[in-house]
Amino acid sequence: MEFRVGFGYDVHQLKEGIPFWLGGIKIEHTKGSLGHSDGDALIHAICDALLGAANLGDIGLHFPDTDPTLKGIDSKLLLKKCVELIKKEGYGIGNIDTTICLQKPKVKELIPKMRESLAEVMGIDQSQVSIKATTTEKLGFVGKEKGLAAYAVVLIKKI
Template identity: 45%
Template sequence: MASASSLFLASPIPTAPRTRTNPASSPSPARPSLRLRQPSPAVTVAAALQAEHQPAVVAAPKPPALPFRVGHGFDLHRLEPGLPLIIGGINIPHDRGCDAHSDGDVLLHCVVDAILGALGLPDIGQIFPDTDPRWKGAESSVFMKEAVKLMHQAGYELGNLDATLILQKPKISPFKETIRSNLCDLLGADPSVVNLKAKTHEKVDSLGENRSIAAHTVILLMRK
């Protein structure tokens, strides 16, 4: 997203040094050197406001050529009865599902945010806002594919990924390898660099009371 920090102010034009003269022999004072006028505060503020309201960036930037970049993702969704529970692109049998604008896939949303964070891009909510009807009920694999495309455009590939699901119910162990396999397919990654863990919340707060589900992801991107 553009910011006021990207505004460039005019720099003074260097001028030749003035020759010191004797005031008694000079009929008029020396003329000051010409300089470009700085923009007024009102102009600067207006430009900053205009930049602030530009659409979110959807193209990959050109980050510094670092050998690697690290990103962290977090997501949480409220669970409601009668909705499908989608985790990692897999429909998990449960009496509750995520209340969300899209399919509410907490794991894929989390991974997308980790990739975007590593690239220094706006988060998933800015690039795919829940006010946009195009994403109503959308599969989160659409967001994943876009994030992976941005990663490659920026000149990076996946080093490794470590994700943790936090939910009280249902038990994820029977579906864990299927979820991980689908995650690898979306990332175009070997299973050896994609790790998935699942933990309960010891019946504490909304997570432990089966009223919500959350995920954390840490990702390492390597320069190609």
């Protein structure tokens, strides 16, 4: 059985007065994640990890921010498409491990909902999706609440 590993990373600016989507769910907060799509940095990191593992490029190649049809798109649709792309190459998801770097809001209590949402979109069991959250102890752009970062590692396997 062939296994492959992929890594994804995404950063988005936080801005007042826009919706905040993270891990496929809408979070109540005064700031939201700025992006061409809905700005869901966690999903974008997972997409990059999946595409990278299957040697299919990155999210910008498949869903460029210059495409007006993608303006404001629900990132769950992008994730679903990435899963279809790796399946077309003969791969299935083994597991996904992610980390969200965010000073505020605290998202620990929301992680089960995120896992449920992401697993449903990808057609996998929640036990295959790990989400962790951390702050940067008020250091850097994350600590100053100017943005957030998300990291993802995936294991895919030939099916």
